[in-house]
Amino acid sequence: MTTTTEQKTLPCIAVESLTGCAGELLVILDNLEQLLPFVRIVSFPFAQSKNECGPVDITFVEGSVSQPHDIEKLKRIRSNSRWLIAIGNCAVWGCVQAGACSRCHVEDMLHAVYGDESPIKALPARPLSDFVHVDAMLSGCPINATQFLSVTASLLKDHLPYITHKPVCLECKLRENPCVLIEKNLPCLGPVTAAGCGALCPSLGAACYGCWGPCQSPQMAAMATILQEKGYQLDEVLSRLQTFGAPDTLFARMKPDAEVA
Amino acid sequence: MMDHCFVLAKDSFAEFFESLSKLGRVYAPVKVSDQSYSFRQVESHEQIAFEALRTILPPKKYFYPTQETILRYNDVQIEEHKPEIDFQILFGVHPCDLAGLGIMDTIFTAGPADSHYLNRRQSSLIVGLSCMPDKHCFCQSMGTDCPESGYDLFLTDIGDDYLLEVRTAAGVKAVDPIMPLLRAAGQDDESRYKAFWSNRAQAFTNGFKPDNLRSVMAMEWDNKIWDEMADRCLSCGNCTPVCPTCYCFDLVDIASLNGTSGERRREWDSCQFVGFAQVAADYNFRPGPVDRLKFWYRHKLHGFDDPFGFQTCVGCGRCTVSCPAGIDDIVSVVQALQATNQAKTKHDAN
Ligand code: SF4
Ligand code: SF4
Ligand code: SF4
Ligand code: SF4
Numbered sequence: 001m002t003t004t005t006e007q008k009t010l011p012c013i014a015v016e017s018l019t020g021c022a023g024e025l026l027v028i029l030d031n032l033e034q035l036l037p038f039v040r041i042v043s044f045p046f047a048q049s050k051n052e053c054g055p056v057d058i059t060f061v062e063g064s065v066s067q068p069h070d071i072e073k074l075k076r077i078r079s080n081s082r083w084l085i086a087i088g089n090c091a092v093w094g095c096v097q098a099g100a101c102s103r104c105h106v107e108d109m110l111h112a113v114y115g116d117e118s119p120i121k122a123l124p125a126r127p128l129s130d131f132v133h134v135d136a137m138l139s140g141c142p143i144n145a146t147q148f149l150s151v152t153a154s155l156l157k158d159h160l161p162y163i164t165h166k167p168v169c170l171e172c173k174l175r176e177n178p179c180v181l182i183e184k185n186l187p188c189l190g191p192v193t194a195a196g197c198g199a200l201c202p203s204l205g206a207a208c209y210g211c212w213g214p215c216q217s218p219q220m221a222a223m224a225t226i227l228q229e230k231g232y233q234l235d236e237v238l239s240r241l242q243t244f245g246a247p248d249t250l251f252a253r254m255k256p257d258a259e260v261a
Numbered sequence: 262m263m264d265h266c267f268v269l270a271k272d273s274f275a276e277f278f279e280s281l282s283k284l285g286r287v288y289a290p291v292k293v294s295d296q297s298y299s300f301r302q303v304e305s306h307e308q309i310a311f312e313a314l315r316t317i318l319p320p321k322k323y324f325y326p327t328q329e330t331i332l333r334y335n336d337v338q339i340e341e342h343k344p345e346i347d348f349q350i351l352f353g354v355h356p357c358d359l360a361g362l363g364i365m366d367t368i369f370t371a372g373p374a375d376s377h378y379l380n381r382r383q384s385s386l387i388v389g390l391s392c393m394p395d396k397h398c399f400c401q402s403m404g405t406d407c408p409e410s411g412y413d414l415f416l417t418d419i420g421d422d423y424l425l426e427v428r429t430a431a432g433v434k435a436v437d438p439i440m441p442l443l444r445a446a447g448q449d450d451e452s453r454y455k456a457f458w459s460n461r462a463q464a465f466t467n468g469f470k471p472d473n474l475r476s477v478m479a480m481e482w483d484n485k486i487w488d489e490m491a492d493r494c495l496s497c498g499n500c501t502p503v504c505p506t507c508y509c510f511d512l513v514d515i516a517s518l519n520g521t522s523g524e525r526r527r528e529w530d531s532c533q534f535v536g537f538a539q540v541a542a543d544y545n546f547r548p549g550p551v552d553r554l555k556f557w558y559r560h561k562l563h564g565f566d567d568p569f570g571f572q573t574c575v576g577c578g579r580c581t582v583s584c585p586a587g588i589d590d591i592v593s594v595v596q597a598l599q600a601t602n603q604a605k606t607k608h609d610a611n
Pocket of ligand 2: 141194198
């Protein structure tokens, strides 16, 4: 990519990854054409080979902190970036890897996958905000392109972006879907999951499994009660609620012995 | 005999529908799942679910859309967005929903009037339809079971025919092309009409005595049932979009990447979400599910007593069937509050 003088005056953005599936990166790549007239991409190792490591206006980081070198990289990114934005469930909540770590021991998982001599060092997966100050968090699995572009537009104006934390049920009702939790007794997690996907799963007649991570102030205990009344076992329900990295603190009312950070 | 009343044979309904659809798009309840109906655009009378009682969302969505652009801006000006509004016909609106629209009219026309709402309202024809209550309907308790206004035309099912009431000038215009299909209502039609409404009045199995609603809602603010219900409340907010008289919205500015233009959108919001009452300095004046749930019940049953003098619940039962936690059973809640209140008052009297 050649750099013209005009590009140099544009705000600089970087797209970096820690441990994740790269879903966010694909969404950004898909929408690059819309971004390019307004930003200069100084680093995007997934998409370009020549990357700079100087100061950046906005760095988007996907992936969770799951290995020791992720922590170093994240701290370096923080010190280089004016705005640090966590994108995707992995970066915001820790996603399935954090969900697994809250239910199994990381050592056991490492052994199950790599045997006695693991070539990697694994940490219990954690979201970015456990390690550095994060300016805004845009969840998704993967992120919603419209939300991403609107967050970027706000940041380019130096405004803190608006990101909804209302539940999936709102989007579901605004689409006027029949409720699968009520009508089909499916274990829909829409009431406790953050909106953004447009209630994708219930719109297709399936239960939400919580991939966007928790909504603001999710009523986990009530959700578990309702699902148990529908015949789901408590361990099954808890496992479902924790799959996408919902932290233990949200279950304090249900599991009094849970570690409250 | 009753003024402006005609008889439309059910056999002629297809032609009646044809004639309506020449005026604009027709929206009517259609079946969308085993248990649910939704107002959708219909092209043929055969799509209409005449048996539908409550749709998932009430007809308010046609006047106050779930999402809409309010204004657009760029670096030189702010321009109010004027939506294009086509004439629309809503068919099959039941008494509770007519009352709901009446309440929305009061709210949206209280100054400053909402022009988006009013313009859509003014370019609509409302065709009401009679219904038989199911176990969740309690419009009778709310006094909204017999429509007095809010419609242009109203059809009452009187067996093989409909009794067609023409209420407004727009209604007169709408039936003009089909006058040859209609005949003036006679004595026998009038008795069939009266029989229908008196049978219907007997058919309600759900409800409460509304006379002390006001004082009970005021006195039972600390009743323990609020906490019991709130323990189950998911704060999912489903009770509010489905309610014919919930009108709260959120405003969001969506900036364009070019940094100079954007638009302001409004979207339905819910008082059941924790962020709804969150203000500066992270203060929240309704932080817990119990605060929000009580607020909503109060709004529906007591909050509009002063100064409007009406309750905003019209007894449609939508919240009851849409609450995954089963706690939006207004009738049971009112009955429980009335029971404790009565016990208390008796105790005080002794
Ligand atoms: S289907 Fe799920 S997301 Fe939709 S309203 Fe029901 S519980 Fe909420
Ligand atoms: S409905 Fe739930 S599981 Fe499905 S995409 Fe949305 S947040 Fe993810
Ligand atoms: S409160 Fe419930 S029953 Fe009353 S009008 Fe609203 S949705 Fe219908
Ligand atoms: S629908 Fe029921 S569970 Fe959901 S917010 Fe309303 S009262 Fe609570």
